[in-house]
Structures are given as structure tokens and as C-alpha cells.
Amino acid sequence: MQFSIRPASQADSPGVVSVIQAVYEEYGFSWEAEGYNADLYDIEGHYLAKGHRFWVAEDSEGVVQGTTALKTFPTIPGGDGPQNHHGKVRIAGADCSLERLYVHPAARRVGMGIALFELVVEAARSDGCSRMEIWSDKKLTKAHALYEKYGAVRVAERICDDPDESPEWGMRLDLVK
Helix, strand or coil, X not given: CCEEEEECCHHHHHHHHHHHXXXXXXXXXXXXXXXXXXXXXXXXXXXXXXXXXXXXXXXXXXXXXXXXXEEECCCCCCXXXXXXXXXXXXXXXXXXXXXXXXXXXXXXXXXXHHHHXXXXXXXXXHCCCCEEEEEEECCCHHHHHHHHHCCCEEEEEEECCXXXXXXXXXXEXXXXX
């Protein structure tokens, strides 16, 4: 499958929702359109207007098949591991986070997930970020293998504030080469 990646706009919201809902259905996760997943219906307000970035991967027919986002923020204080920051477990020293990296089940094994991940890492580096935090549901073992292949280290765990209260791994990826 041929694909291309481009910055997302608000008009991509239905495609983004479709991809991520397909993954949620695959893993049996609950969908909460007006709660935990509300950001996907307002990409402009939750990401772009706040200076964050969001990308979509499209197949050769222009159908969204993959998503990812990068959030940047002031450095989370602390050392190298987990830190309680504003009532939530976060990765100390992180100044950015990987968000919403999903590939539709029918579009996997063509390098899309790798390309999306590499894009986010390079964008974070070009923005001057030094440490990325990655939170990922413990069920998503293939995603963890990808992150670890690029040097991410598991340093924490937490219960997500999603409707399923899913257990997550917290990973630290140092971006300075």
C-alpha cells in the first residue's frame, strides 16, 4: 500500500475518528466521544490552536489510514522517572509527548506506523525538544516494541483516565543525539 503523510486539519476529524475507533474496536476499548476521545472531534481546538501538531497518513485514494500528534510543553520537573505532576503521573524531564499514534488494522505492515513515529521524533527534535514521554496501553505490545527499537525506555506505569481505566506503560525517549 502506498501512503503519504501530511499535516491534519479540522476537516480530517471524521477520518481520524474512523481510524482510532477501528483500533479501539479491535482491542475492546470503550469509546467516549464527549469525554476521553473529544479531542479527535476538535483537532483544531485541542491541538493546532494550542501550537501542537497533528498528522494523518493517507492511502493512494486519500483515505486516512493512520494518525499521530506531538504536544510540546514546559519541561516536567524532576529526574528521569515518574513524577506526580498536577495530579497525574508524568515522565520527569519530558518537554513533549507522542499522542494518538494509530494505524487502521487494514493498513498495517507497510511501514506507516514507523513513518508516523519517525516524523514525530524528528519534529520534536526540530522544535528543540530534548525528552519525549510516551504513554501506551499495556495491550499495545507491538507499539511498545517499535518505541523501544528507537531507544524508548519503560520507566513508569499508571492507570489511564479513559473510561476503561486502562493500565499504561510510561516510556522515556531522550531526543538529544
